[in-house]
Amino acid sequence: MKRNTWQREAVREALGESEAFVSAQALHARMREEGSPIGLATVYRTLAKLAEDGTADLLQQDGEQLYRACTPGTHHHHLICRRCGLTVEIEAKPVEAWARQVAAEHGFTEPSHVVDVFGLCAECAARAAG
Amino acid sequence: MKRNTWQREAVREALGESEAFVSAQALHARMREEGSPIGLATVYRTLAKLAEDGTADLLQQDGEQLYRACTPGTHHHHLICRRCGLTVEIEAKPVEAWARQVAAEHGFTEPSHVVDVFGLCAECAARAAG
DNA sequence: CGCCTTGTTGATAATGATTGTCAATCCGGT
DNA sequence: ACCGGATTGACAATCATTATCAACAAGGCG
Numbered sequence: 001m002k003r004n005t006w007q008r009e010a011v012r013e014a015l016g017e018s019e020a021f022v023s024a025q026a027l028h029a030r031m032r033e034e035g036s037p038i039g040l041a042t043v044y045r046t047l048a049k050l051a052e053d054g055t056a057d058l059l060q061q062d063g064e065q066l067y068r069a070c071t072p073g074t075h076h077h078h079l080i081c082r083r084c085g086l087t088v089e090i091e092a093k094p095v096e097a098w099a100r101q102v103a104a105e106h107g108f109t110e111p112s113h114v115v116d117v118f119g120l121c122a123e124c125a126a127r128a129a130g
Numbered sequence: 131m132k133r134n135t136w137q138r139e140a141v142r143e144a145l146g147e148s149e150a151f152v153s154a155q156a157l158h159a160r161m162r163e164e165g166s167p168i169g170l171a172t173v174y175r176t177l178a179k180l181a182e183d184g185t186a187d188l189l190q191q192d193g194e195q196l197y198r199a200c201t202p203g204t205h206h207h208h209l210i211c212r213r214c215g216l217t218v219e220i221e222a223k224p225v226e227a228w229a230r231q232v233a234a235e236h237g238f239t240e241p242s243h244v245v246d247v248f249g250l251c252a253e254c255a256a257r258a259a260g
Numbered sequence: 261c262g263c264c265t266t267g268t269t270g271a272t273a274a275t276g277a278t279t280g281t282c283a284a285t286c287c288g289g290t
Numbered sequence: 291a292c293c294g295g296a297t298t299g300a301c302a303a304t305c306a307t308t309a310t311c312a313a314c315a316a317g318g319c320g
Contacts, residue, residue, distance in 0.1 A: 001287090001288080001289090001294095001295075001296065002296080003286080003287050003288075003295095003296060003297070004287075004288095005286075005287075005296095005297065005298080007297080007298075008297095023277085024277085024278080025276090025277070025278095037299095038298090038299090039298065039299040039300070040278095040299080040300090041278095041279080041280090041298075041299060041300080041301095042297080042298060042299065044277095044278065044279075045279095045297085045298090060190040060191070060192075060193065061190070062190075063190065063193050063194065063195060063276095063277080063306075063307075064193065064276090064277065064278090065193060065277085065278085079232060079233060079236055079238060081238065082240075082242075088236055090232055090236075092228070092232075094224065094225075094228055095224075095225055095228060095245075098222070098224055098225060099247045102209060102220055102222075102247055103209060103247055103249045106209055106218055106220075106251075107251065107252035108209060108211065108247075108249030108250060108251055108252070108255075109249055109250045109252075109255045110212075110249050110250050110255075111247055111248065111249040112212075112247075112248050112249070113245070113246065113247045113248065114244060114245070114246045114248070115225075115243070115244070115245050116243065116244045117229045117232055117233055117238075117241055117242075117243045118241065118242050118243065118244070119233045119238030119239055119240055119241040119242070120238060120239045120240050121236075121237065121238055122237035122238070122239075125237075125238075125239045125240075131265095131266075131267065131316090131317080131318090132267080133266090133267055133268065133315085133316050133317075134316075134317095135267095135268065135269080135315080135316075137268080137269070138268095153306085154306085154307080155305090155306070155307095167270095168269090168270090169269065169270035169271070170270080170271090170307095171269075171270060171271080171272095171307095171308080171309090172268080172269055172270065174306095174307065174308075175268085175269085175308095193277075193278075193305090193306080194305090194306060194307090195306085195307085
């Protein structure tokens with residue numbers, strides 16, 4: 001049976017507060033600063049579940065896992081600022097088709113794909129120039 | 131000054147023997163089995179350098195870094211078998227353009243991207259069915 | 261060829277993220 | 291309120307990777 005705990009809700013909420021991908025460690029630290037007594041292991045476990053559910057997106061960077069709240073039930077990708085982490089969900093219709101085709105051409109079945117675009121957001125670009 | 135050591139060459143060669151992405155640990159183990167006395171730290175260091183040079187490609191999976199020899203000087207992506215790891219280099223011209231465009235639309239500059247396609251290779255699909 | 265400078269190596273310790281453990285706790289149906 | 295089992299959290303354990311640092315060796319030079 002699946003239960004509702006304030007911890008799960010707290011993680012969901014904390015995650016939703018950030019436009020950027022966050023690590024479990026960072027999220028835990030932030031929650032603690034805000035007074036929550038939640039445990040680190042719980043944050044890890046909850047984030048993993050959210051990612052399974054499709055409520056959160058997972059990104060691997062420098063050997064650490066970063067999470068971000070996402071609009072559930074949709075297939076989307078991300079445009080991520082290299083500097084500040086600001087993230088925008090993007091559609092990638094043409095890429096989906098391309099991926100399927102390339103897979104088929106090489107005799108691969110059940111294709112899935114990882115597509116992420118990185119760059120400097122307008123704000124960070126301005127700051128870097130100024 | 132940059133020196134040539136048998137270790138660097140040994141790693142390059144061992145890496146070239148595999149069609150699949152390999153972890154530093156795995157590569158080191160394989161080399162040891164084949165009688166090489168090379169050290170683990172050296173394998174890590176060398177792989178990192180090869181990746182910098184563009185001689186090797188890097189892939190992050192489950193929080194571990196996987197390497198693979200690649201044709202240097204070309205920008206390419208990968209089609210990877212989920213089961214056996216068999217990997218094929220693929221071109222992604224349409225995707226490059228798409229990535230640039232999406233980045234620009236959102237005010238992002240200096241775009242780069244991560245694009246990988248996963249699937250089941252013909253052989254693994256056959257084995258799974260049989 | 262032998263020397264010297266310095267990049268490189270490798271055993272080991274250190275780090276850092278993540279997962280396992282397990283008793284105490286809490287959710288929610290009865 | 292009660293009970294069973296899911297969930298929690300402090301802590302230990304694990305695992306990949308990186309830092310240390312003394313010993314080694316590549317290659318330029320005389």
